[in-house]
Amino acid sequence: MDQLTILKIGGNILDNQSLLNGLLDNFAAIKGNKILIHGGGKIANVLMKELGIEPKMVDGRRITDEKTLEIVTMVYAGSINKNLVSQLQARNCNAIGLTGADGNMIPAVKRPIIPIDYGFVGDIDTSLINSRAIQGILEQNMTPVFAPITHDGAGSLLNTNADTIASSVAIALANRYSVKLIYCFEKNGVLSNPEDDTTVIRQITEKTFIDYKSHGTIHSGMIPKLDNAFAALKAGVSEIIICGPNAFERENPIVGTLITL
């Protein structure tokens, strides 16, 4: 099977133009099929503040009311997505910026309002991802750049977690490609001491993950990220790495945390 590299970049990298530039250089240099998936960053919150709208969060998750959906659509699918596309085009990477609504590539279902009404938030059924359409774009030598927006197929856009989009797309394409999934964020990998960037855990297996969780070494936001990663490996994704923007060098093997079953 052909190789496919899927790179997910988080908000803290998007918010730092110098980190982002280096990362885009490296991403553009990847040979073969590749997909970039980006999160949101602080820009949406900044814009909401300028417009006098108070971001609503529950347990670190955004509540997406109608006005918030409008703003994240503008910021994620407009500003961030199209600026990434133009910056990749300047690096001779033939990027095409997409949401899940485009070509119905990533349909979603509005999350049930019980126990918490998250508003216009979409959950993905991986089996419904239009992997043939994504493959069609790749086969035209274009590089999809996905914003974290999906749709319900009935006319409403939905806000969807970028990590979830990354693992879902990786799973959906795993029967067409040998998929390497890279989560790139501001740390050098999963750290045993979050204050010390040299304490990268080189490898995490399902078994050691349980230990790390029970000792509190791995906690909060990293847990759903790793849950997603293990689910993706079980569903056929070949390789998953969590790393920092500097670890991701074109000539070297990627240094970071390798996730394996």
Next chain:
Amino acid sequence: MDQLTILKIGGNILDNQSLLNGLLDNFAAIKGNKILIHGGGKIANVLMKELGIEPKMVDGRRITDEKTLEIVTMVYAGSINKNLVSQLQARNCNAIGLTGADGNMIPAVKRPIIPIDYGFVGDIDTSLINSRAIQGILEQNMTPVFAPITHDGAGSLLNTNADTIASSVAIALANRYSVKLIYCFEKNGVLSNPEDDTTVIRQITEKTFIDYKSHGTIHSGMIPKLDNAFAALKAGVSEIIICGPNAFERENPIVGTLITL
């Protein structure tokens, strides 16, 4: 050659959800290859006002400074474009929302700053449009929806007039398809009396255009629209119509103004 219908919709239709709904019904019902190209509408100005930014205009044209470029990118490529895509998907039209930066489909050049510095505004060289990439999307049974944003290939997005995008894309695709170009706006066509919507001029030729201009029947914003139309016909576009949203019915011939050489 296969038929291709290119429909351009202006801001006044985008600003009226009821007109827009009818138009999207009719557009979705068009058989065969089709492309939708949209303008901006009032939403960008409303957002700028909310953010305390004064829109700068010279001769009815927007001056696109850096902050304005950021806003029109959000509104045109984010909000308007992706909402149109999701509304078309709800009508079983397999829309894909794009800017000229995506797949480098519509490269542009920043307009020279003399005599007027319009800022981040892009002019299109029709011969550089990537018609093969647009055809590739059509051949995957997807319907491109273009926002009026292009790029310079060096990392900067550019604001570009939607009428110009429509005629340029029509010309670029005229050697691959038999292209029908429809400009749809809030009037029923080109009117001999702008106050009376029943005075649609049924046909305008190059010769009668000169007469209408000299008598002042056709003036201001309609002149560049018709200049664009005649240039497109000379460059191989098969048919051009200027009409209103209600004239554009699925079963009937389109009623409006037919532009011919």
